[in-house]
Amino acid sequence: MSEKVEVLKTKEMQELEAKMTMLIQTGRIDNLIDLMALISDNIEMTTSPMVEKMIHTVDNLASAGFITDNAVRYAKRETAKNEVPSLFGILKLMGDEDTRKGLSFMLNLTKGIGKQL
Amino acid sequence: MKKKILIVGGGTAGTMTANNLAKKLMPEIDRDELEITLISNSKYHYYKPGAMYVAFGKSEGYEFVRDQRALLMSEINFEVEEATEISTNGNFVKTKKGKKFDYDFLVLATGCEVAPERIPGLSEAGDWFYTYEGATKLAKKFHDIKKGRVLVTVNFPKTPNIPHQCGIAPVETTMMLHDFLTERGVRDDIEIIYTYPTVAQSVTNGLFMQEPTSNVLPSIFDSLGVKHQSGFTLSKVDAKKKVAISAEGEEIEFDILMSTPPFTATKFIRESGISQALDDEGWLPTDKETLKVKGLDNVYTLGDTVDLPVSKAGGTVHNQTDVVADNIASELRHGYTSESYDGLVIAIAQMGLSCGMPLWYNYDKDVAPTPCSKLGSFVRKGFNKGIYWAAARGMV
Ligand SMILES: Cc1cc2nc3c(=O)[nH]c(=O)nc-3n(C[C@H](O)[C@H](O)[C@H](O)COP(=O)(O)OP(=O)(O)OC[C@H]3O[C@@H](n4cnc5c(N)ncnc54)[C@H](O)[C@@H]3O)c2cc1C
Numbered sequence: 122m123s124e125k126v127e128v129l130k131t132k133e134m135q136e137l138e139a140k141m142t143m144l145i146q147t148g149r150i151d152n153l154i155d156l157m158a159l160i161s162d163n164i165e166m167t168t169s170p171m172v173e174k175m176i177h178t179v180d181n182l183a184s185a186g187f188i189t190d191n192a193v194r195y196a197k198r199e200t201a202k203n204e205v206p207s208l209f210g211i212l213k214l215m216g217d218e219d220t221r222k223g224l225s226f227m228l229n230l231t232k233g234i235g236k237q238l
Numbered sequence: 239m240k241k242k243i244l245i246v247g248g249g250t251a252g253t254m255t256a257n258n259l260a261k262k263l264m265p266e267i268d269r270d271e272l273e274i275t276l277i278s279n280s281k282y283h284y285y286k287p288g289a290m291y292v293a294f295g296k297s298e299g300y301e302f303v304r305d306q307r308a309l310l311m312s313e314i315n316f317e318v319e320e321a322t323e324i325s326t327n328g329n330f331v332k333t334k335k336g337k338k339f340d341y342d343f344l345v346l347a348t349g350c351e352v353a354p355e356r357i358p359g360l361s362e363a364g365d366w367f368y369t370y371e372g373a374t375k376l377a378k379k380f381h382d383i384k385k386g387r388v389l390v391t392v393n394f395p396k397t398p399n400i401p402h403q404c405g406i407a408p409v410e411t412t413m414m415l416h417d418f419l420t421e422r423g424v425r426d427d428i429e430i431i432y433t434y435p436t437v438a439q440s441v442t443n444g445l446f447m448q449e450p451t452s453n454v455l456p457s458i459f460d461s462l463g464v465k466h467q468s469g470f471t472l473s474k475v476d477a478k479k480k481v482a483i484s485a486e487g488e489e490i491e492f493d494i495l496m497s498t499p500p501f502t503a504t505k506f507i508r509e510s511g512i513s514q515a516l517d518d519e520g521w522l523p524t525d526k527e528t529l530k531v532k533g534l535d536n537v538y539t540l541g542d543t544v545d546l547p548v549s550k551a552g553g554t555v556h557n558q559t560d561v562v563a564d565n566i567a568s569e570l571r572h573g574y575t576s577e578s579y580d581g582l583v584i585a586i587a588q589m590g591l592s593c594g595m596p597l598w599y600n601y602d603k604d605v606a607p608t609p610c611s612k613l614g615s616f617v618r619k620g621f622n623k624g625i626y627w628a629a630a631r632g633m634v
Contacts, residue, residue, distance in 0.1 A: 172623075173620075176623045180625075184308075195312050
């Protein structure tokens with residue numbers, strides 16, 4: 122004599138089953154499983170040093186973006202505020218310490234690029 | 239007349255708020271109607287959670303230090319000055335070098351500091367990872383220990399319902415210690431005992447300051463072979479005998495005492511006369527929604543120096559800073575505040591050396607423990623080593 126076994130499902134299990142059924146019927150479940158496997162493999166293969174190097178690159182880009190953003194805003198504001206300087210005016214600007222700091226940075230940057238060419 | 243916003247403290251809260259304010263108030267800055275000044279007593283900015291990794295030899299420390307100026311938008315005036323005095327009637331702050339900074343709006347963001355001297359014997363015999371110096375000392379001890387006992391103790395402020403700095407840090411470091419000693423191959427010979435005080439913010443006789451986490455911790459610690467005990471409120475340390483003594487009358491011997499020491503607000507705030515916190519702890523009376531200092535209409539505060547019942551953590555500051563910046567911008571433009579802080583804290587806890595647990599909560603909802611994962615640990619480490627600097631600059 123066989124006995125019928127009834128499995129009691131929680132409300133959550135029933136809801137999950139309904140959602141899964143839809144995914145299976147529409148053939149999408151295989152794609153999702155592929156995607157999950159891909160993500161999972163990537164997590165398994167990634168190491169802490171890899172993450173640190175990646176983040177270092179992101180940080181460098183963000184820092185460069187921040188510096189450029191600040192400098193461009195400043196230059197725009199100053200340019201709008203003042204008249205286009207005469208040749209003498211430009212020489213006067215060169216007397217300013219921040220201008221010279223920026224200029225020497227730009228020249229060293231040019232040199233740094235030159236070194237790689 | 240040009241309006242002046244003054245921010246005191248160049249840590250997580252001061253830096254984020256200065257940048258967020260500059261972004262929000264750019265039209266006023268462009269019209270030369272507003273000036274933002276930040277003063278800090280250090281030329282450098284420290285990413286404080288980095289110290290935890292230093293304690294386990296996983297970082298040197300220099301990666302977590304940057305020039306403060308480099309983290310601020312160029313519109314913000316920055317001066318290295320130590321604030322010593324505040325006049326809320328005269329609307330100015332005075333510094334050690336004798337300089338006077340006037341303000342229309344003031345943001346107090348000087349954080350908190352360790353005060354181990356408040357427990358007899360702790361300064362001599364205890365160790366903590368809440369400063370880089372302490373973490374470096376601890377790293378050497380953890381590297382050398384071959385057998386014995388590491389005792390973890392946690393201390394809470396005397397002012398009711400206020401947490402110590404970074405609520406989850408003692409749990410994080412206990413698990414990191416387990417992994418570190420396992421990596422070194424000496425875990426079997428070293429006993430780790432995690433203790434928690436009887437009264438911990440709103441929880442009594444637990445292992446954590448919030449009930450749901452407190453309830454799951456015993457099974458987590460058991461699975462790691464970490465002994466745990468509640469009801470141990472450190473009150474004295476016998477430095478010679480290396481014995482920790484609790485207010486409940488118990489004594490535990492140790493080889494290393496990894497302690498979360500007492501914390502207070504900084505000296506400047508404690509001596510400002512604004513706080514009425516118990517035991518001269520100095521926490522600023524803070525309106526939980528506007529983040530204004532209670533009773534002072536043009537003074538805001540955020541971060542570790544507040545008396546709110548939320549974690550003293552960067553993940554708290556990240557949510558508070560937008561409220562402060564929005565409210566100041568709105569007050570300047572319209573004369574009223576526009577935002578309200580709901581107590582939101584978002585963070586990823588480092589549960590062991592390679593497992594990260596995302597967590598979030600607010601005034602109404604406690605942290606719901608979630609599973610920790612390798613991916614979570616990557617996000618946490620990525621935040622430590624890079625994303626933090628973008629967050630401090632107000633980029634994320
Ligand atoms: C070991 C450790 C682990 C942590 N882990 C986490 C974590 O996992 N997640 C998380 O979200 N948070 C964590 N935190 C907490 C986080 O670092 C702090 O909550 C955050 O730094 C608070 O920001 P703050 O600006 O209020 O204070 P701080 O960052 O401490 O900044 C205070 C600033 O004020 C300056 N200052 C002090 N006094 C004066 C004065 N008189 N005049 C002028 N300037 C002054 C200081 O130089 C400093 O720049 C951790 C902290 C530690 C120590």
